[in-house]
Amino acid sequence: MNQIHPQGLPKLLASCLPQDERFFVLQLQSVPTETHPIVTPKAKCESPLTVKVQHFFALFHHEKIVYALEVYVYLTLWFDSDCSAERLIFISKADTTGYCDVKLSFKELTKTLIEYLTSIDPNYYLHRIKPRGRNYVQQPELLTHRTNPIHALRILSKRHRALSYSKPEVPSDFYLSLQFPVKFETAICLFTRPEPQYLFAESSKNPNKHCLNGVQLLNWWLSILDDILCHVFESTSQAKLQIxxxxTAQVRRHLDSVQFGNWQVGYVFGKNSSDLAAYTIPLLPDDPKTRFLRQLAEEGRINIVDLETFWIELAERQEFRLSETVSVMGVRGIPSKLSTHVPSSDDVFTAPSKKRFDYIKSYITGEEYDTEEGAFEAFANIRDFFSLRLNRSLQMVVGTMSSIDKEKFKRPVNPEEAHSVTTLVTRKKPKK
Structure with a gap:
């Protein structure tokens, strides 16, 4: 395994953005937080320690937001298993506004951001982790959400008399600190379902926005994961697609154009169809598989439904019966290069709390994008928040990708896709 010295985010993004065009980028990150295991452990098995981190990327051009990507990173440490650690990158949502004034490869941009996340050293997240529970009783002079008003006033009065206006240092035992092994498995998974918009409300009303149908969206993400497998993972890695x-024959047709040789029909979580879904399917945010697991628990069937039954019944749910192709895909393996990158404070803003993270994100997701005004407002809100509240500016990126470089990223067109009906092609009425 080779060790690399990853570049910072602006330099990486510059390589997939049009030459001499100026962009601004936001990388928002949540505080690493201990959470429940992503896969429910069996009764006699020790629960692993799991850390959850949320990333939100946004790209701006000509003072308008044009693109956003939301990703969750889960780091799992087992203490009684041969496979001692795993990193799961769950791609939650990616969306465009349609208001970009230059031709931009959102596929290459998305691939670059995911590869950037795979290059980050997991220990970057683990030096200061918010635990699931804290003992506030042992810290009588610390103001917390559990401090009653009378006690809080006494603490503030005491600080005032002591002429101490600075916040007391948070005790080190209020946070966890862990060490990730050098070699670990990395999994990337996502769920594809065509929607008019994912992060930018009403953006589908913009006639310039490219909306993909189910097959196009599946192939778009499939080509991204396939490229990542070829560039980031070892050749022995797994790659699975499930519709x-x-x-099985119909699913295999989608794998005809992939470059990585280990693509198979199936799912990267679970090996045998007889395994119980409850101990195999991961619990992920805003995910239909997770919603179905919870329904099974409510129905009292959670301990009897195996993977084969789970997938059959999942296909009958409303989310999978809307005459559109819906897929689940994922990869799992050992990265071919060490993840050594540590993001700088200039590249990323780590929100001090989940509430602050959602607050900043809402400056973007809370706007309406049926007109360009929403895209302008989102940029102005983020720019002013960083300038006035944080005394910092957004990272600027100047594109370096030439027209020659663009040709390198083009894949051969599948003949079946070339003639497929899309939301962008006018369908002509047959002649009578």
Missing amino acids: PGES
Whole structure:
């Protein structure tokens, strides 16, 4: 395994953005927080320690937001297993506004951001982790959400008399600190379902926005993961594609154009169809598989439904019966290069709390994008918040990708895709 010295985010993004065009980028990160295991452990097994981190990327051009990507990173440490650690990158949402004034490869941009996340050293997240529970009783002079008003006033009065206006240092035992092993498995998973918009409300009303149908969206993400497998993972890695409700032969047709040789029909979580879904399917945010698991728990069937039954019944749910192709895909393996990158404070802003993270994110997701005004407002809100509240500016990126470089990223067109009906092609009425 080779060790690399990853570049910072602005330099990486510059390589996939049009030459001499100026962009601004936001990388928002949540505080690493201890959370429940992503896969429910069996009764007699020790629960692993799991850390959850949320990333939100946004790209701005000509003072308008044009793109955003939301990703969750889960780091799992087992203490009684041969496979001692795993990193799971769950791609939650990616979206465009349609208001970009230059031709931009959002596929290459998305691939670059995911590869950037795989290059980050997991220990970057683990030096200061918010635990699931804290003992506030042992810290009588610390103001917390559990401090009653009378006690809080006494603490503030005491500080005032002592002429101490600075905040007391948070005790080190209020945070966890862990060490990730050098070699670990990395998994990337996502769920594809065509929607008019994912992060930018009403953006589908913009006629310039490219909306993909189910097959196009599946192939778009499939080519991204395939490229990542070829560039980031070892050749022994797994790659799986599942389309609930479709035959194995039909799913294999989508794998005809991939470059990585280990693509198979199936799911990267679980090996045997007889395994219980409850101990195999991960619990992920805003995910239909997780919603179905919770329904099974409410129905009292959680301990009897195996993976084969789970996928059959999942295909019958409303989310999978809207006459659109819906897929689940994922990869799992050992990265071919060591993850050594540590993001600088200039590249990323770590929100001090989940509430602050959602507050900053809402400056973007809270706007309406049926007109360009929403895209302008989102940029102005983020720019002013960083300038006035944080006394810092957004990172500027100047594109370096030439027209020659663009040709390198183009894949051969599948003949079946070239003639498929899309939301962007006018369908002509047959002549009578």
